[in-house]
Amino acid sequence: MILAHIRLADVRCHCALETNLGPRINVVVGGNGAGKSSVLEAVCLDLQGNSPRTHRVTDCISVGKDHLRVEILLVPESGTERNSEEACAGAADAAGQRQTTAAVSFMRTGERRHTADGRVLKKADRWAKLAPVHTFFPDDLRLIKGGPNRRRQFLDDLVSARNSEYALSVGRYAKALAHRNALLQRGDIGSQHDPWEWILAEEGTAIVETRAGELAVFAPLYTCIHGRLTSGVSEGIKLVYRTNVGGLNVEEYRNILADQRAGDCRRTFTHSGPHRDDIRFMLEGIDLREAGSQGEQRTALLGLILSAAESVAASTSIRPILLLDDVMSELDYARRRALIALLAEGGQSIVTTTDLHHFEEEEIQDITVIRLESPSSSGTEVRPDDEMTEAT
């Protein structure tokens, strides 16, 4: 599915915003504070049920308003070869293909309501399969720079997208780990550990094996896409999986846990296991997390997000929608060209930028440009036609 039309009401600085979207690259242009990122955020609120920028969704509601609303018209990918306006107007008769309006309302009281064509949805995960969204926000750089938690989460999301049993394994592992750690904190290192270590060993070996298998497929794809972004200047980035329980069978794994009980008890947590796994980004022998430059880290992350989308597209045949916030300003001329070329090959994407000059004349031909005028912070009602103009 692709997004054909989006309508926001009272999302951050947007009292009312309505615009069509093209099936390929869309560029949201506007000055600082014009609400470019908020448009991407609104898409996430609707299709993912959360905001990548904040945990408190109430922060996204315009000041002085009691609720926000986002409506997105989703149309099947194949029926959108025409320009966006026609696609939107004519989508109803698009050869019997089903279009859906995905809408969400968030109240300041914390209530939320997801609907599909007006029918209330019990769960917000309805769209995750139909219209998966992958985002790049500048804050996401923590994935590269920060602690290993986010990298494990990234890996887990990647695997779960095509292996539903994996998420169950991870859940069972986490629970068993909590039980064992509770024993350790109580200073117990007796036979009570046996059943939990058994479960940890069984799920732990499965998790490590699945993660390693997934990375064996993903890492070459990543190296390839990263290579295209950097025009092959470097020798190629390598994703290295780090685990302290690699290559063990269940029995060996259990023995290690049993041997480490006393030490773990002093630490009050379990030392060995996939809950301590990490991924390293190695570029020409340098660990990017520790010694990478800003630009290298950004490019590494951008490559990661593009590769993840590619990987999902390959396994589910649904192309994720890419939302890239302010990527252009951080890239040099060659990398910008490479990124736009990569995006042009992919599915639908929405990119925000302060300046259209980041795009070449001939690239703009194939791009849907959405201009946001200066912020409407005065709170006066702005008619949608005034607020945005469209040039395709």
Add this chain to the structure above:
Amino acid sequence: MDELAKLPGIGPKTAQRLTFYLLRVPVEEALPLAHAIVEVKETMRFCARCFNLTEQELCAVCRDPRRDQQVICVVEEPSDILSIERTHEYRGLYHVLGGALSPLDGIGPEKIHLQELFERVEAEPVKEIIVATNPNLMGEATALYIAEQLTKQVASGRLRVTRPAAGLPMGADLEYADEVTLGRALSGRRDL
């Protein structure tokens, strides 16, 4: 109303409805309920041998000489016995643990009737223990713990420790089965 709302499965609205119902019905209909509650609390206690619910020293299953004395089925709660009895497939004895291991909630082996189970294994002519704890993480850990503690008796050949098969519900379609259940059913397949 507040007392009714404490019951499992009863929310404030149902509690309110029940209260008004009890106010409306004649005394002779409401009193038997009150008496039944008092009676249950005063006469019911746990079986001294298997911790099933009973009004006497030993429960009905333990008193029945026709039950197979060589098999003990271990369950978490007395209500699980009712489920197994309804199958009419099982003729042995029971042992109610009164819960499952859960270190997070501070429930260790000493808090449930595990020691009593191991004592029964020594004292009674038991040949098989069927561990029918719930197929969730805590139930499984409890089952593994029991198996681990009884390895000596199992190794000597005098005891079997078994676990009910996990599989597909009767009359169900394969396409609706979740992956884990289906996976277990496949790995636990048997010859036809």
